[in-house]
Amino acid sequence: MTAMIAPRAEAAGRRREFVTPEGLALPLTVASRGARAGALILDLTLVCVGFTILFILLLAMGIGLFDLTDAEGSPALEFIALVMILLVFLTRYAYFLTFELGPRGATPGKRALGIRVAARGGGRLTAEAIIARNLMRDVEVFIPTIFLLSGMGSNLGAAGYAAFAWLMVFVLFPCFNRDNLRAGDLVAGTWVVEAPRHKLAQAMSLAPDRTATYRFGEAELSVYGEHELQVLEGVLRQDNPEAQRHVVEAICRKIGWEPGTGDDRAFLEAFYAALRARLEQNMRFGKRKKDKYDAQA
């Protein structure tokens, strides 16, 4: 279980809240820098693979790259050169733009990593905002990339280093604010948030009623709080016999029972149902117990 809890603690620092027009506070998790960098690399790889395939296809048709640089004279080559120039332009400026304007608000790379663009502060995401954030991408992604790939810094001396430092300000911008905003996000009033999709899991209390077999008293149930209940829920949903055995032993140690060798799952389900019934009942009376250290209730 610790493995599941540790990343949650890290994610807690990235949790924000916005209030819907219905007055409901909805939590949002700002996407981590790693996820954003990963999404960008995925998108760039996709584009590169696309172009490579295109060039291979062109080569297969007997058209080399260098034929295109002096296309004058042949109408067919001229047309292909035209298409290529426009294609490069569109990839640079329109690839991210069109995908983010769509209903998912995410490029294929972002979708793969489960993140999307949203308006900061819970407003409506407008077309203008998407355009602004993607025009800024030029200085943040493409110009530094071209700069590095072409080795422009190496023969410019001091000016090259200055340009490098200057571009790095843009590249490293997301590392210096708590919402991981890049310059484009700042100008457009957007941010990138996690957009997880959860399946609706089984209801937990559909298991057969075992109140006759296991009877938990007030003393046993007051040991644990909501956090432990939800950890137990996770264990039950994962359904790993070994983990269940550990949890049975831990619970029995805590409540002073002798762990039986029978059906671990049945015991845990019964304990879960009893604990949840008690905690939810207290909840309705306004008494909440956060975890086992919480002295309340």
Next chain:
Amino acid sequence: MAPALFRKAEIEAPPDVEAASLRSDRFRLERETDWRRLEAIVEALERNRLRRISDDDLLALPVLYRQAVSSLAVARETSLDAATLAYLEGLVRRAWFQVYGPRTSFGAWLRRFLTGGWSAAVRTLWLDLCIAAAVMVAGTLAGWLLVARNPEWYYALVGEAAQGRTPGAGREALAETLKGTASGEGLTVFAAYLFSNNSGVTIMAFALGFAFGIPTLLLLIHNTAMLGAMLWVFAEAGLGWEFAAWLSIHGTTEFGAILLGGAAGIHIGRSMAFPGERAVLAAASEAGRLTAQVMVGAVLMLVVAGLLEGYGRQLIEAPIARGAVGGTMLVFWIAYFLLGRGRPAPHET
């Protein structure tokens, strides 16, 4: 509920409500079908499969959304089922993105943009346009004066872009560079190249505005100083008018676009340096949304400029005709920006 169940086969019926021993689970089982129906609609919206959503579902969407919102509010106070809470939060968030998503389609946005939104946004930037124009004029003058004093400056300013247009080159050699080509071959590629190159510069002028507008100003000065230097070379050779005509056929549109890009960059830089009573972040995003419209327009202008430069300039050779085309375009753009009716798109925060 029953007819919806038959139609949507993929929504499985939840287990019997009475089977659940916990009150909070019964609450969940009673509403589960509605949640799944909302999820199916949202899923279709996300995939842009609008035709697969029936009219009933579309009408039910706001109701289902509000139901899910209220379910979540209740569940937070009564249920400790972490998985259900996470599901509901995810569902409400996804539905919220769709219900409160962009309201216009791209087509509708473009129509409003062309019929007034763009010119209104440009008019809002009047002060920045004045600054950018002043800087561009100053840059041209500086280029001219520098080269007039010492022609060596020309190589520092223009560098590789000279293409034989150097000081001291004969009048004929210079006149040769202004010639068009007789046939239209190769011009498409040339036009496309010019367009993508110039758009790159304009977008950069905009994006660099982020650093309080200073790099934008430098970029404008550098580009116009180059122009001033070239102007001097041709004026020295007695070709001033021919050069101006050669430049103006596309230049009025192209410099207009660069002016817009520069003004947009300056606007962003200015609103970040002097946000007034707003927070810096709010000021920056407001400026960003306004100038984004100006930038889309600037790129459109560069398409026109690329066509004029690639085709018009190479095919039309008489200076008077070139100047006339350039002048017409200038009048057209000014009239469009001054007379266009409408407001810049509302920016909500």
